Each structure stands twice: as C-alpha cells, then as structure tokens.
Amino acid sequence: MISLLSANAELIITIVKIALLLFIVLTVNAYLTWFERKVVAHMQSRWGPHRVGPHGLLQPLADGVKFLFKEDPTPAGVDKFVYYLAPLLALSLALTSIAIIPFGPEPLHLFGHDIYLGIAPLNLNIGILALFAITALGVYGVALAGWSSNSKYPLLGGLRSSAQMVSYELALTMSVVGVLLMAGSFNLRDIINAQASHPERGLLGWNVWPQILGFFCFFTAAVAETNRVPFDLPEAESELVAGFHTEYASFKFAMFFIAEYTSMITVSCLCTIMFFGGWLSPFPASWTFTHYVPSLILIPAGLWVIWDGLRYETVFGRMVLPGVGSVITLLGALFVALPDVNNFIQGPFWLLSKILGFLFVYVWMRGTLPRFRYDQLMAFGWKLLLPVSIVNVIITSFVILMWGKK
Amino acid sequence: MTAQLVVFFALAALAVIGAVSLILQKHPIHSALSLIVVMVALAGLYLLMGAEFVAAVQIIVYGGAIMVLFVFVIMLLNAGVEEHTSISKMAGIPGLLLVVALAGFVAATIAKSGASVQAATQTGMLSSTKGISEMVFKDFVYPFELTSFLILVAILGATVLAQREKS
Amino acid sequence: MIPTNYYVILSAILFGLGVFAFIFRRNIITIFMSIELMLNAVNLAFVAFSQALGKLDGQVFVLFVIVVAAAEAAVGLGIIILIARNRQTLNVERVDLLKL
C-alpha cells in the first residue's frame, strides 16, 4: 500500500490537489453568488439575502439544495445528446481553466515532496496559450446549448454568444501580447517573476503601468468572454427571456451558473497574474514588516466578526459567527507566531486579495453599467478594442526594440 | 507498451472515431462536433510529440475560431438532416474503393520508404516556441507577410459576400 | 518512443476518411468540414516529420496551413451562406448549374 503510494506519489498528489481545488473553487463560487447579491443590494440600498443564516450566509447552501431537488424537464424536440453535452462542456472547461493557474511561488514541503500550489506542471511553456485554448472552447457550451434547446430565444442567444466570443477573443489575445513580449515567455510563473525583476519597485514594477492600454483591453474583452454585464447579451433577460439557458432547469442550469462564476474567477486570476504582479506584494521587498499585513487584516476582521456575532439576535448566529471569527483571529495569530508559515502565505494572500478585488469590480460593474446594444457590442469589439490592442502591441514592441528588454 | 504508446493509441483511436462519426452522422452539427473531437485529439498528439505551440494554436484557431464559425453558420442556416438522392447512394461504394486505394498507396509508400522513417522516432525534445517564432520571422518572413495579405483579402471577400446587395 | 510511421499512417487514414467524407456527404457544410479534416491530417504528417527530422520547418508549415484554412473558412462559409440564401438548399447535388 505504502509502496504503491510512494511509487506514483506525483499522481496521488495531483489527484489530491485537484480535489482540493475543486472543493475550494466550488465553495468560492457559491459564496460569490452571496457576495454578489449582497454588494449589488447595498449598491441599490437594499439588504440583500439575510434570512437564511446570519447575513444570509447560508443562502448559497439553500440555493444548491434548491437546484438539486428541482424538477428537471427536458423540452420536446431537443437534440438530446447535445442538450446534455452543452452544460457539461461549459462547466468542465471552466473548471479546467483554473488548473493552469499557479497560486503561490514556493513549494510546500510535505512527506519529502515539493508540492506547488496549482495543478499544472511548473514548466508549462504554453501556460497562457493553454488557458486561451480552453476558454476558446468554452464558447461551445453556450452555442450548443442555444442550438440544442430547439427554441428561438436560446438559438438567438447561442448565435449572439458565438459571434461575440469569437469577436472578443481576438482582442483578448492581442491585448496580452504586450505582456508576453515584456516577459518573453508564455509561462505564467515567468510572467510573474518578470514583474519582480526590480523587487524594490514594489507595485511600480507591475505590468499594469507600461501595459495600461493592454490591461483595459484585456479586462474588457475578458468580461465580454465571460458573458457578464455589460456584455451579457447571450442571456439578456429583457430581450431573450434568459438567453441560451432558457430551456435549462435545475442542475443543468446550475452548471452554466457555476461555469460562469468560475470563468469570472479565472479571468480575475489572469488579470492579477499578468498585470498586477500575481502573488507579488505591492510593497518593496525590503519592507519585511509588511509581512504582518495579513495578520493585521485577519485579526481585526476576526474580532469584528466575534463582536458582531455576540450582538446577533438569533442563537444560531450567536454560536456560528463567533466561531468563524475566532478561527480567523487564530489564523492571524498563527501567522504572527510562525514566521515560516507567514512567509509562505504571503504569496497566496496577496494573490487572493487581488482576485477578490477583481471579483468586486465585476460585481460593481454589474451594479452600475447598462447593457450594450448588439451592434454597439460588435462595433466596440472590432472597431475599438482590436485596433487599440494592436496599437499597444506595436508600441510595446517598438519600445522593446529601441530601449531593450526592461 | 510504454505510457506514451498507450496515450498515442488512445488519442489516435479518438481521432479515427471522430473522423468516422463525421462521416456517419446525419446532422451537420454532429459532424462538426466530431470534427472538433478529431482536432482536440490531434492537439493531444501534438503535445505528445512535444509540439506544444502547434497544439495550442490548433485548439485556439481550429477549435476556437474556425469550428465556431462552422457551428455558427450551421445554426444560422438552420441546416437540417441532409436528404438522400440517387447519386449519393451510388457514391458510397466507388468512393470507398478510391479512398482505400488512396490510403493504401500512401501507407505502402511510407512503408516502402522504409527504414529511414521507422527509425526516425519521436524525440519530443523539439518544443521551442522561440525557434518557431524565429523561423517565422526570419526564414519565412515573406510567406508570413503574404499570408497576412491573404487574410486581408479573405476578410474583404467575406465582407463582400456577406452583405446583401442594396436595392 | 513512438515511430514516425504510426503518425504518418494515422494521418493517411484520417486523410482517406476526409476524402471519403468529401465524396460521400451531400451537405456543403459537411463537405467543407471534410476538407478541414484533410488539412488536419496533413498537419499531423507535417508535425510528425518535423519532429522526426529535428527541424521546425514542418511546424511552421502547419501554422501557415492553419492560417490558410482560417481564410478559406471565412470565404467559403460566406459563399455557403450566399448559396443557401439564393438557392434555398445546402445539397451540392442541387447546386449544379455547370452541368451540361
């Protein structure tokens, strides 16, 4: 048994990693819905979900249960195979794309194995390309769903999404070329390390400053790729009922839902990694005291949660929230106590916080921006984003040619 | 049977099955899906050979753009199951013979060309994206520019074809 | 290590299937897809040989083939849309104005 384990430890480690990542991502997805609803609600001066559990914290669970136990009708005259294939395709591809993302610089030493955060192998030379490949296939989920539903609104939604994704993929790909030129590699880790070439510069060394054009193009195109507001035409409820997933119910619908949020996370990771220095801390490397920033954030947050829970009316809340709060506080304290752990978590901490920031931007945009008209969408993609991103490529390559690689 | 060989045969089988199903499927969109399967399998083979860049491009361009166009057109034209005609029934048998002859000759020629090819096994060490880029922008720069012109022409042609004549 | 032969034979088979699809199918779009299949088979052979010879030319050729295929798809699908619009059919046997 042990021998078997040791024989193909890599395999086992990878499987474990995958399982863990799946769990984390799905959970984050679930709470992302909660997060989104809360934020949008507060933007619209509402309370948002607050019935199920304290601050509606258990709402996602309730939704999941609802999805599971809902009736799942299959419309008449649908192309069964494709109809079932589409959501699977969407979800699996979305989850796969996460596997490329590296979550931390240093390996974790366990049982004599170096376990890196992230599933993909270190020397994945075509990391970003692979990511694009997977997202490129993502369109099929939507398009096929729209087509196979054998109903006019989904068909329109599918057509829209396929056209839109193909159009914006160009801008998406072109806009990162600048970054790739500066890093000189497709490998995500190399891209991050390239931004750390001047440790003292801190956040000034990130790609977002030289590549500001590229960043905006990329983020816009990425939002369009994930069919989010203001580019959510494939599911524009005011025009197409619910777009491509009109005919989908219960868990199949949930798959699309999860796929969408997962791709949001992926895009946020990509933005962070390529433009905002990934796991790099915004402070110059010499400021070692900034390593206590995590604890500095965690401990007060935990204390606040405890206090908040203590003055909560329901018993359940009084029990749960302090527990969570104390866990958070203990984590912070632990980091302070164990400097090695503290150093190790620096990378993941910054990465996750940045990702969270981007997720907030997503939600923010949804709360504020109106939807594009379709012709505006196409014109925007082809006549603005693509040219601008190409210009960005030209400028970057010119600068690199003139003043050498920085 | 090394692991690589297993992977190879798995992918090869996937590709062949996809191709066959491309032929046998009645509905064009199913054919398209099968073709996508073939392409993904081929991309896997490229990866197996160590041609990572080509594999990525294969999926991005073929899978992500060209086949999307196909699916899009199929959806747009709402293409249904194709109907049989007298000729099409006849076309099967001689077509099959021709194809068998063709594939047979190709295989035979390769086999006859003999030791050199069989001996040349996949090193898999040749995966330099940089090398490809250098070849494209140094040795093959004129063809490269020409292809850019080709694409421009294609864009114009597609635009002209797609727009309805104004009456 | 896998002999190049395998790849070449596989590409031959795929190519043959593509040809057969071209001959056997009647839907223009499917025929077009069979062309793409043939192109892919050729690409496979290219990459196999380039790996066998340790030269990158083959892979560069593959890139060119892909570019050409993309252009071809753009124009060809445009033509197909026109045909469908003008002749209300996608069956090649109904598009035979050249016949004597």
Next chain:
Amino acid sequence: MPAYPILEYLWIIPLLPLLGSAINGLLGSKWPNKYATTAAISSTGLSFLCALEAVREFFANGQQLVHKQYFDWIVAGNFRGGFDLQMDQLTVVMVLVVTGVGWLIHIYSVGYMGHEGGYYRFFSYLNLFMFFMLILVLAANYALLFVGWEGVGLSSYLLIGFYFLRKSASDAGKKAFIVNRIGDFGFMLGMFLLFRTFHTLDFRAIFDAAANPAWGHEAWGQFGTFTVACLLLFMGATGKSAQLPLYVWLPDAMEGPTPVSALIHAATMVTAGVYVVARSHILFVHSETAMVVVAVVGCATAFFAATIGLVQTDIKRVLAYSTVSQLGYMFLACGVGAFGAGIFHLMTHAFFKALLFLAAGSVIHAIGGEQDMNKMGGLWKKIPWTFWTMLTATLAIAGIFPLAGFFSKDQILLGAYQISGGKPLYAVGLLTALLTAFYMFRLIFLTFTGKPRFDEHKAHVHESPWSMLGPLVALAILSVIGGWVAAPALFQGRDYFADFLAPIFGTQENAEVLGAASAHTLELTLAFVAVIAAAIGIGVAYWMYLAKPGKADELAKSMKPAYTTLLNKYYVDEFYAAAVVRPLVWLSTNVFWKAADVAGIDGTVNAIAQGATSIGDGVRHSQSGNTRSYAVWVVVGAIVILAVIFFWPSASKTAVGMVR
C-alpha cells in the same frame, strides 16, 4: 578644347541636319512656314560652316587622315561595326560638295516650295537626306557607309513620292526604292565577301591588307575574290548611280519636286556610287576585270542615255538622262583608272547639273508648272537671270573652254585615250560629248528662243524670287570657275586638284606612260578635239532648231523607227516589266500568297485553333456540374501519382526523400 575641335567632333557635321530634320518633323506641323525655314536653312548652313572649318583644320593639320571611333554600333564576335568617321582628301571634296550645294538648294527650295503643302515635311526629308549623305561620305567603314547608303535611298524614296497623292509619283518612288534594293543586294554581298576575306569592314584595314602583294592570283585573278567583291560593290553602285542596267528609276524620279531632282538625283546621291568605287579604288585597281567592266558599263551608259536624251521633250527628263550619261562619264573615268578625273567631274557636274535643274525648276516655276519643252520658247527675255545662268551651265556641261565641264571631261577623255585598248572608249566618249552638246543646246533653244508656244494669257511668265535666283547665280559662278583648279595643267602647270587627291589615288598615270612633253601636246590636241566636237553638236542643234525650225520633225519622220525607239527609251521599261515584274507578281500572287500564306500558314493556325475547340467540346462533357465528381477526379489523379511514386524504383526515394 582640343586643338582641332571640329576634327575632334566630326559627328557635329551630320548631326546638325538630323537635328533640323527632327525639329521640323516633330514640331513643324504646328508651325508657320518661316520657323521650318529657319530650322532647315540654319541647320544645313551651320553644318556647311562646320564642314568649312573642318576642312581648314584638315589643312592646318597637314592633310593627314583623321580617323575617329566614337562608339560601337554593332559588336558580334570578331565583327565590329563602329560609328567611326574619317576625313581625308576625298571626303573633303565630297563633304564640301554635299553641304555647299545642299545648302544652296535648301535656300532655293524656300522660294520654290513656298506655296506647296507639306512644307515642313519637305524640309524634314531634305535635312534627313543631308544627314544620311554626310554619314555616307564621312563613314570610315563599309557598315556605316551602308547605313548612309540605305538612308539616302530612303530619303530619296520619301522625296520622290513627296506628292504621294499623285499615283505616278508614288509609283516612281516605289520603283526607285525597289531598283535600288537590287543594287543594294549586290552591295551587301560584296560587304559580306569583304568581311569574309579581311575579317573587318574598316576602310584602312581592308585597303592596307589589299595593298600588300601577298595576295595570290586567286585573289587578283580574273574571277578572284577581289574581282567578285568589286563587281558586287559595283552592282550596288549601278543601282545607286543609275547605270546600265539599273538606270531606269532615275528618269521616273523626276516626279519629285525639282530641288529634290537637283540635290539628290543630280548633284549628290547618284554620285554615291562613283564615290564608293573611288573610295575602294585599291580593290578595283587590283582587279583588271572589274576595271574593264566599270569602264565599259560607264561608257555604254553615257552613250545610251545621251541618245535617249536627244529626243525627250520633258525638260526635266532631258536633264535626267544627261545626268545618267554624265554619271557614265564618271564611271568611265574610274574604269580607266583616272579616279581623280572621275571625282573632279563629280564635283563640276554637281555644280552645273544642280544649276541646270534649279534653272529648269525656275523655268517651270515661271510658266506655271509646264514641263514640256514644246510648249515653251522665247522665254529668255522674260526670265533673263534664269536664262543666262542656265546658258552658263549648258556651256559648262557641253565642255566649252574654260568652263568647269571642259576640264573634267577633258581629263576623263584623256584618261580613256591613254590606257591600252582605250581608244574605242575614247571614241564613244567623244561622240557622247558631241551628243551632250547637241541635246543640251536643243533644250536651250527649245526653251528660251524662238517664238512662244504657250498660252500668253493663261501663263503669265514671271522671274523667280531672289531666294531662287541667288543659288542660281552662285552655282553659275561655281560652274564657271569650278574647273580652274585643274586649269594650269593645260599650260604645263600643276593640276592642283589631282595633286590634292594624289595621296589617295596616286599621281595621274599619263606621266609615266609617255614623256611629259608629248603627254602635254596630246592633252592639248584631245582638248581641242573635244571642244570641236562640242561645237559641232551646238552647231547642229542651232541648225535644226533655230535656223530651220521644223527640220527636226522632218528628220524624225524620215527615220521613224529609230526616233520612236529613242522616244520610248529603247523599250527598256517594257522589257523589264515583261521579263522581271510580271513573273515576280505571278509568283508572289500564286505561290507565296495563295499557296504558302493562305493555304499553308493560315491553314495550320486555323487547324490548330479548330482542333483546340473540338477537343474542348469533347472534354467539356466530363464536367457533370456535380462537385463530388470533381473530387473523385482529383482523388484518381492523386492515386495515379502515388502509384507512380510507389512503382518507380527511384521515385520512392525522391518522394519521401525529405524524410532522410
């Protein structure tokens, strides 16, 4: 600035007329006449001045041969046809004659052509002719000479056919051109033979090579290389200089405007043949046969043309035949080895014959385009200038002491008399001189004296403008004094002209033949005899046309057959038409056109075209219009290729060779 600028840049001399021609030809149509006049006159005049300057420098340079290689025109293998110009004594004479007389005639033409259409065209052609003529005389090798040779042929064709709306004119032009082609064919063969013999076409190289006695009998012998080459060259000369049997074009060439007749068909172009013979005299003197042929042909032509000239009534035709006969004199001179005399006569003849033509033109101009002498008469009071100048020229051509013609003709007869077996030639020459005097004075009497035979009211006779009379006077003076450079020879003095040409032709042979004193007495006697003959001719003419008018007609009636024969020019044209032209027309119509061209070539092409069409029709059926059938064909083709690759032993290597 080199010491002798013009000698350095000889090409300026021919270039100027070409410039004038280009200007007139390209822009003249838009211009008023006076611009065209300016361009033409100034260009030729300038080139005349340049020629004079060149001659001055030539003398200042000690009369040594100037040879300049400007650029390679044709270079192939060991052949080099360069644009090389040279200048020696002979060239000096020719250039002066061409540019000088040419310039005078240009001036004359201004007045004469003033009212004609295509004024600019005329001068463009005329300048073009000047250019080619200068190229001809300045050329330093046969190739370039041939360029000028053909060029003057072209310009003469253009100018004869100047009134191309008149069928007779265009026919005459074609006739001249074609007849010249026959001669040129021989000329080219001669050139080829020379090149084959000497491996070059440069004058100096050929003559140096020819002069050395190493050449054996087969070269100098009766049918040796030289003989053949000379005869071929002479064939060209007969064509260009209107000798038997190719003289027929010259009389018809009178269709062209009179200045053209004067310049091209009397003074310059027709003497090109003489020039060529004189230029290659070294070859000729090495070939007895050729010399004899030249002499006999020249002599025969002289007499023959003179006889025809006796009875012609068209004033210009009379002059044309006299030109032919005078050219015969020149060839006679060359034939008897008196090249100097030939060139001398060429020069004087250029003067007085040009004058004659111009005067005739003036006459025609005066009475409004009439050319028939029977419709003239009594003109001398009305147009005195023309009359006196023309009389001068007539005296000159008749060989009356001390005019130009006397000296030159005298030298020729002397040369003929002196060579062994030259007596018959001398006799005929003398007779011809007599005839010449007769028909020339017949012309004078018929034209200027007696009672007017034209309608006074219709044609109001008027003297020509000074632009025409000026050249007449100038030429009259020249034809008086033109011969005096040789005059001292009569009085034991030196023959300056002969001495001047001596470096080229060597000294006159007569000195060696017999003692100087006896030679001198002989010369005097011969001169006396010649003058007597001329006087007789004049007398007869006076008797027949002034003293007893109508006597001529009686004579004509009394010897009818001879008269008609002469009137019809011995039926030569008719003979040629029957013997050459008709068979050729038949051949080209029935064989070349109908059989070869229509049936053969067109037939083949049409057959091929129809074959292609039918094949296409057949193959067309393979287009079923079904896309997949095309695919099947493609696959079949691929299978065939693969089969070839597979079964071909080496092909498999090459086809899959890329794997290696």
